[in-house]
Structures are given as structure tokens and as C-alpha cells.
Amino acid sequence: MANSNKDLEDEIYDKVVDITEYAKRQRWWNRVFGKNSGPVAEKYSVATQIAIGGLSGWCTGYLFQKVGKVAATAVGGGLLMLQIANNSGYIQVDWKRVEKDVNKAKKQLKQGTNQASAELDTVFQKSTEFVKKNIVVTSSFVGGFLLGMAS
Numbered sequence: 001m002a003n004s005n006k007d008l009e010d011e012i013y014d015k016v017v018d019i020t021e022y023a024k025r026q027r028w029w030n031r032v033f034g035k036n037s038g039p040v041a042e043k044y045s046v047a048t049q050i051a052i053g054g055l056s057g058w059c060t061g062y063l064f065q066k067v068g069k070v071a072a073t074a075v076g077g078g079l080l081m082l083q084i085a086n087n088s089g090y091i092q093v094d095w096k097r098v099e100k101d102v103n104k105a106k107k108q109l110k111q112g113t114n115q116a117s118a119e120l121d122t123v124f125q126k127s128t129e130f131v132k133k134n135i136v137v138t139s140s141f142v143g144g145f146l147l148g149m150a151s
Helices: 002-025 028-033 046-088 095-133 135-150
Strands: none
Touching: none
């Protein structure tokens, strides 16, 4: 009985090792999206990549332009309303407390910048590798984005 349990454990262990080795050989996008996924450069021609990147970049730029205007208007209007309410006497702002909180936040940000630099370096390296592998789509996306923002 102990021998059969040992054989069963060995068999399970071998299957788990086989699965982990298989997973190591697969690209991450194959594991997430299936066999038909892969780098864009392997699926589409350069012209198609430029068209897709340019169109998606233009759409994104246009969307950011519209959303940015609405957000800026909302934030500016909100600050204006707060200032009017403060001057009218509807609210009272403790400016010394605000200044103290801002200074505290500045100190925390200064301390946090030294710690985050290593993480930012790795993110920058990964994004640089991605851009190098997908330069056609990325450059056309950026170009389309800038055109969308300009219009």
C-alpha cells in the first residue's frame, strides 16, 4: 500500500514537471490568448500594420483631446466654484492645514522617488524592448495619435 502511494506521488510529480516544462517553452501570449496569437509583425504586412497603427493612434488622440477638454473644464470650474464659495463665506478653508499637508506630501514624494527609480528602469527597459520589436505599429500609432490630437 505504501509502495502504491509512492508510485502515485511519483506519477503526479512527473506530470506536474511535464506541465511546467511545457509552460516554460510557450510564449506568454500563447498561454493567455491561444495558439493563433503572436507578434503583430508575424501576422500582418507592413502596410496593414501602418494603417492599423495610424488609425488607432488618430482615434486615441482625438478621444484624448475631447476627454482632456472636458476634464480641464470640470477641474477648472470646480476650483472656481470653491474659490467663489470661499469668498462668499459658504466655506472656510484652513490654509495653514492645507500648507502643512502639501509639505508633508512633498516630503513623501521626495522619499518615494529614490525607491521607485529601480522599478522605473525595468519598466523603461521592457517598454524599449517592446518598441524595438514592434517599431512599425508603434511609430504609426504615435503618428496617428499626434495627428488626432492636432485635429
